[in-house]
Every structure is written in structure tokens, then in C-alpha cells.
Amino acid sequence: MTDYxxxxxxxxxxxxxxxxxxxxxxxxxxxxxxxxxxxxxxQPSPHRQRHLEAIRQSMAEPHRTPTTIGGRNPLVPVxxxxxxxxxxxxxxxxxxxxxAALVAATLMVSTGGMxxxxxxxxxxxxxxxxxxxxxxxxxxxxxxxxxxxxxTGTGVPLAPSRPPGRPxxxxxxxxxxxxx
Amino acid sequence: xxxxxxxxxxxxxxxxxxxxxxxxxxxxxxxxxTGYLRAQGAREADDLTGEVFVQAVRAIGRFDGDATSFRxxxxxxxxxxxxxxxxxxxxxxxxxxADPGKDLVHHEHVxxxxxxxxxxxxxxxxxxxxxxxxxxxxxxxxLGGLTIEEVARTLGKQPSAVKALQRRGLAxxxxxxxxxxxxxxxxxxxxxxx
Numbered sequence: 001m002t003d004y005x006x007x008x009x010x011x012x013x014x015x016x017x018x019x020x021x022x023x024x025x026x027x028x029x030x031x032x033x034x035x036x037x038x039x040x041x042x043q044p045s046p047h048r049q050r051h052l053e054a055i056r057q058s059m060a061e062p063h064r065t066p067t068t069i070g071g072r073n074p075l076v077p078v079x080x081x082x083x084x085x086x087x088x089x090x091x092x093x094x095x096x097x098x099x100a101a102l103v104a105a106t107l108m109v110s111t112g113g114m115x116x117x118x119x120x121x122x123x124x125x126x127x128x129x130x131x132x133x134x135x136x137x138x139x140x141x142x143x144x145x146x147x148x149x150x151x152t153g154t155g156v157p158l159a160p161s162r163p164p165g166r167p168x169x170x171x172x173x174x175x176x177x178x179x180x
Numbered sequence: 181x182x183x184x185x186x187x188x189x190x191x192x193x194x195x196x197x198x199x200x201x202x203x204x205x206x207x208x209x210x211x212x213x214t215g216y217l218r219a220q221g222a223r224e225a226d227d228l229t230g231e232v233f234v235q236a237v238r239a240i241g242r243f244d245g246d247a248t249s250f251r252x253x254x255x256x257x258x259x260x261x262x263x264x265x266x267x268x269x270x271x272x273x274x275x276x277x278a279d280p281g282k283d284l285v286h287h288e289h290v291x292x293x294x295x296x297x298x299x300x301x302x303x304x305x306x307x308x309x310x311x312x313x314x315x316x317x318x319x320x321x322x323l324g325g326l327t328i329e330e331v332a333r334t335l336g337k338q339p340s341a342v343k344a345l346q347r348r349g350l351a352x353x354x355x356x357x358x359x360x361x362x363x364x365x366x367x368x369x370x371x372x373x374x
Contacts, residue, residue, distance in 0.1 A: 004350055030357070038219070048206075048207075051233060
């Protein structure tokens, strides 16, 4: 009986299916045959075309291996290109998104500054101060207007303040510009 | 496995980015890679095989060698994919629902199916008793068809260590593999009793 543990050549022949036909079928031979029957597909994989297509697509991709990154040797350090101030400005304002972000940032900064100075219109200042207060930022609240509105001191608003002699707004139709 | 393919030429062509080289390499090596991944318990062995070759295409710039080295290299990628796959599955276990009718479609006779399942169960039991190193060595040898030296290169071990692992693995198989009453041979009929 062949000792496959000791004899590499015989084991190689067994693996490659070139064992003598009269060689005894012992446990090792049976195991190798069963394993190969089990795992090695007899037919080409049904996924072969899909895999070959994936390989084809991958070949078309630009590859970034250590030997070629953008056609350069990656081991040689490359200095970052210097950019002029004008280039930086054009980068920042170059796209519509960047412009929108710039406008939003400008609005936020200017609104914040006005809110800090208490210079916003009353309702806006009140809302901003309340929102800022919830996150611990203390902004001036429109005190005078509040005192004018809450005449009872109970915290219940009575009515919007209006100049004496002006009629109250109609409950069904209200215009921000009376008389127009 | 495809025959009549000059692997050395195919490797050189693949290195130059020629499509036929990759096609020949895939047709020649993919069945063995799939078999190896399947025997190691990969859930989607076919898909992993495709990923192995795509990764090889992407990394061919780092490869320098002949057909023998390429075989080791491709199995090295497959082995690493297997480790990644095992880690991924550990993090996200998936419950597999068996489809009992699935195997029946491919078998003309129920006897084949039964004997095949018995043989599979025996083989799986024996493989599970091997140490991970013995398993890697024997599966690369038996399914990958790699030589001792190629296995050593694939696993980053010394050839003498691979030989020792193979010897101990085969001893374990001899000890644990129960001889079947009726060896599995597709298409062969069982003897009728009585």
C-alpha cells in the first residue's frame, strides 16, 4: 500500500488523477476523490461571462498601484502646487453650491451680529434670543415691546399695541399696511 | 480546468493588459479557486472567485513572475479574500435557509443524491478535524493543485513546514476518514439487496 504521507510524488500523482489504475483505493485516495468530486466544478461556472465582463471593466479602469500613481513614482515626494489668492477666491466662488454656501454664511454672520446688538425687528429678535437662549447664548430680548404687550403682568397677551385713535384691524381681513 | 493553455504566455499577456491573457487565466484557474473557496466554507464561492480575479487585474502592476508564481499569487489573493469574508460573516451573520429541492434538480437518481450527501458529510467531518494550517495546506494541494513550494509561497511558510503539515494532515485523514460501504460514484447504481 502506498504511503502518501511519506511519498510526495505519489501524492502529486493522486492529486492530478494520474495514479495507476490498479493502485489500491485506500482512505486517502477515497478522501481526495470525494473532495475533488465535491468541490471542483465539472462544468464551467454559470457566472463565467459575468466574471469575464467584470475583469474587462476592471482592465479599463485607471489603476493606482504603488508603481504608478498618476504616472509618477509614489516614493518621490511631490510638493503641493502653490495657488495664488485669485485662484483661491475663484475656487471658493467657482460653483453654484459654493456661492450659495457663501451667501448663507454671510447672512448667518450678519444676522448673528445684528441679533447680538439687539438691532433685529422685535419678533425676529425675540425668536432669535429665545432660540439662542436654549443653547446657552444670552442675547438681548426686546424688553420694551414685551412690557408694552403684557400690561397685566400675568404673562397673558392682551392685544397688539397700536397707536391711540387707530381702529383695530378687522377680524376677517387684516392688512399690514392700514389705509392702503 | 482548461487544457491546452500556455499559462506563461497568458500571464505575460495579462501583464501587458491584453484581454485574452486574463480570459485564459480565468478559465484555467477559476475552477480550482472556486473549489478551494467552497471547501473552506465560503458562502458565495462563485462571487468571491470573480472578486479574486478583479483584484488580480487591479494589482497586476505589483506582480512580477511566471505562471508558477501567478498560481501562488492568485491563491494568496483567494486566501486573503477568504479571511476577509470570514471576518465579515462573523460581524454580520446571515441565516441560510436550505432549499431541499435545489439539489434534486441536478441529480437524475435519488441514490446519487443520498450517496453524494453521505460522501460530503464524511469529507466535511474530516476537514473539520484538521487544524487550520493543515486544512489550508491540504486544500491548496488537493483542490488548487499547487506544489509544496507553491503552497509555501501562498501561505508564507517554509516548504519544510508545509511538508510537515501535509504529513500530519494526511495522518489525520487516515485516522478519521471512515471507509464508505459504497464509495460515491455519480451514476453508479446501488446493489439491490435480497
